[in-house]
Amino acid sequence: MSTNAKVRVATVWLSGCSGCHMSFLDQDERLVDLAKKITLVYSPLVDVKEFPENVDVTLIEGAVANEEQLAMLKKVRGRTKILVSLGDCAVTGNVTALRNSWRHSDQAVLERAYKDPADLNAAVPTAVPKLLIKARPLHEIVKVDFYIPGCPPHADLINYVLTELLAGRAPVMEGRSKYG
Amino acid sequence: MSTNTVKLKIDGVDVTAAEGTTILKAAKDVGIIIPTLCSLEGLTAYGGCRLCLVEVSGTPKLFPACTTPIGPGMDVTTQSDKLKEYRKIAVQLLLAERTHICSVCVADDHCELQAMANQLGVDHVMFERNWSREEIDSTHDFLVIDRNRCILCTRCIRVCDQIEGVHTLDLKLRGKDSQVIMDLDEKWGNSCSCTSCRKCAKVCPVGAIYVEGEPIEHTKKRDVAEFIVERRNRK
Amino acid sequence: MAQELEFQNAYKYRINVCCSSGCVPFGALKVLKAFEDAVKEFGVEKECKVARTGCIGTCSVGPAVLVEPGDYLYQSVTPERVREIVRDHIVLGLPVKDMLYERNAYFKKQHRLVLRNAGKIDPSRIQDYINMGGYGGLLKCLTDTPQAVINELIASGLRGRGGAGFPTGQKWSLVARAQNSPKYIVANLDEGDPGVFANRTLAEADPHAIIEGMLIAAYAIGAEKGYIYIRSEYPLAIQTLQKAIAQAKAMTLLGESILETPFKFDLELRFGAGAFVAGEETAILASVEGKRAMPRPRPPYPANSGLWQKPTLIQNVETLANIPLIIQNGGAWFAKTGTPKCTGTKCFSLTGKVNNPGLIEVPMGITLREVVFDVGGGVPDGKKFKAVLVGGPSGGCLPDTLLDIPIDYDSLVKVGAIMGSGGIVVLDEDSCMVDTARFFTEFCVDESCGKCTPCRAGLARLKDVFGKITNGAGEMSDITTLEKSSSFIRDGSLCGLGQTAPNPVITTLRYFKDEYIQHIVEKRCDAGKCFKSRGEEEIE
């Protein structure tokens, strides 16, 4: 099989703990089979700086919490055929979005992180991307095609969804996925 | 009790059951499990969650199986595309209504709402979630209520009233603002009627009422009401 | 009629000053006082009776004053011009033309059965009611068997005016047949819909019609105890009813051995605290029992297991006010008005962008167009008609093309509206249909009792989606979300509140979808109602 015929897959890490990517790796030896069918064209696991065009499947971990991630998500959506929300942060907002129930959480969360614990020169850094008022799951911003809930999602489930997608079938989630 | 029996069909299966039996019970007796959240054996039916809606041929109306008595000649359908769709919407509405974050919830893996979402294939919620700021009360010696996880099924209220017999719990306000309260809206630690029997924590389908520091699988005993009622009825 | 003549003879003129909740804020009590002074001043108090009455029906041009004989209706009467009316009309016999209400259009197509006495009798005087033939129905029914009374009801074809349109005679048969006792009657005067005031007006104008209706019902079904459930926001109606009950008791029309027969019936008021849902029949029962007004699933139906698990008849007060007429004149007579499947008349609170707002009573089967354009006099200020909301906050928004449907329970349901409690709101080109649907959804969010998921959680999410669309953040997928959740709320809710709450959403999506698309795609609101404040919810 030539590399050209391989399915172009990407993974993206937004506001998540990277646990979903760990679970992706937990597919273990099944990754070997997968590697025969896919090319990983962009991922925290490979060293590509710019998200490429014409991606077949992109798995995104994490909620959208700041403007940089918002722009990234829109770019990815524009360049991907099938977009998959990977893990609870991407699917529900999860822990990343717990701040949403505070008022003015974009400010409050920065102060809590940078000011409250500091003994000297307490200040919110200005170089970090501006936080959105709410952290959001992906599908509240762009169209998402499939969802893999779980915190983290089980490696078997990730493998099941990828296998189905590669076979051109829509995964059936009844009785398979679990939040948390 | 009436000894008259009624014949009907549930999902094509011929069923005979005593007059007055609910569709839910009659179905269960022949091994057909209809999804439920608010209903709990041993407590009076409530009809609130609407997971148990079923179709009855001859009418476009849907009927809650937990409160609808069987009728002669009824032809009941418990699974259809429409029902599946509606049940999924119901679960999504419950997940979106308050802050349900399974990964950090005491009831993770022991939650009926989480399990229902799994069973029905609710892999995302189409509504924007409402990040609630309901009050958490941990003033009791060991019982905690986190109202952000409450789905307002009133099982706790019913078990406290009907099984424990003290009626510590009830609702205040209405609609989306409804809250489970203790006595006349006292802090739980100040409740003078609560016997600390834990039955509310045992039957709560989610992680809204729990025992501090106790593994959730030790607390949850959702058949406590059924068990007590059965014992009481033994002669 | 003989009594009527006698009473007309005693006084040559009768000046009826509407002192109901609609006219009092306009200064009706001052006008009343001015009339009393003026008739004395001109020395005509012997031939002219000044009466404090209930609503005449022209609430927007109050204070309204009706001078009999001849039914001269004066509008916007001020204390300053009262002398003029007494001098010219009463003393000289020349009505004051420039103050007369142009009554042709407004009253021509109305047919006043329920409101037969409204504005014509002093509601605080039982004698006034009796003079008009009141309590004749009760007298007549006491000589009949209960079954004969029920048969008359069935023949009349009367259906419940509280919204659902259940055949009243059939309901009575069910309660009459129920084996348990005692039996109860609950008169529903909760009227929780915003902008609706027909039941209040009835109670303020003709309380004895309700009481007589209850008595006849009690006789027919064998009840000995009744409650009128009335919201506490209706102080004048409460006062009027309390007085009426006391007067009826004093005349042995209520209590033990009514009119010296073995029939007994006792009546009490119960007060609601202003929750829309408390008008739902199972919620009302809970509330009368002193519990939280939360609906419960049916069966068991109240006819078998209502108040304290006893058979209970729940009836809207407008339904009840029809009863004395049916008994006096016969079911067949009643059935001549309206349509074959939907007999009699219906009161509507006609409001919104219409020239003659007010309380109207029209025969069933009249078209919406006649109500809006003939009775209502059309849209003011040369504006274009846009839609009419029929059935209160959970009614349907109907466009011009549906105005020719007849008003009856079944036709309204077919097009997505309901009879409801009889609220009709006319909307002109200045209204935004998305905003209208949002407004009524928010009302229902606040009024949901919270028991069932679709209504409690579903309506709240609909409200969110409307917030998004009217903020400029709407997406086309929001329309699907609205459609899917509305149908679940309609089909899945426990009680009528949730089942009908999505009607404004469903009908505006059905008949005015282009407006939604305009809001979502072009971020444009032609009526200028939306996109005013940009909420903090926005992400971009």
Ligand SMILES: Cc1cc2nc3c(=O)[nH]c(=O)nc-3n(C[C@H](O)[C@H](O)[C@H](O)COP(=O)(O)O)c2cc1C
């Ligand atoms: C949310 C809700 C509110 C209602 N409010 C009233 C009300 O204010 N007055 C009323 O007569 N019926 C109301 N109803 C209808 C009653 O449930 C009941 O059908 C009616 O009182 C029966 O009387 P009828 O047969 O004379 O119409 C309401 C129903 C619902 C679902």
Ligand code: SF4
């Ligand atoms: S611990 Fe027992 S008595 Fe106390 S609130 Fe819970 S159920 Fe009621």
Ligand code: SF4
């Ligand atoms: S606390 Fe638990 S048992 Fe009680 S109403 Fe809420 S979800 Fe139900």
Ligand code: SF4
């Ligand atoms: S439909 Fe609404 S008002 Fe009726 S029971 Fe359900 S939550 Fe309560």
Ligand code: FES
């Ligand atoms: S189980 Fe029937 S409504 Fe909840």
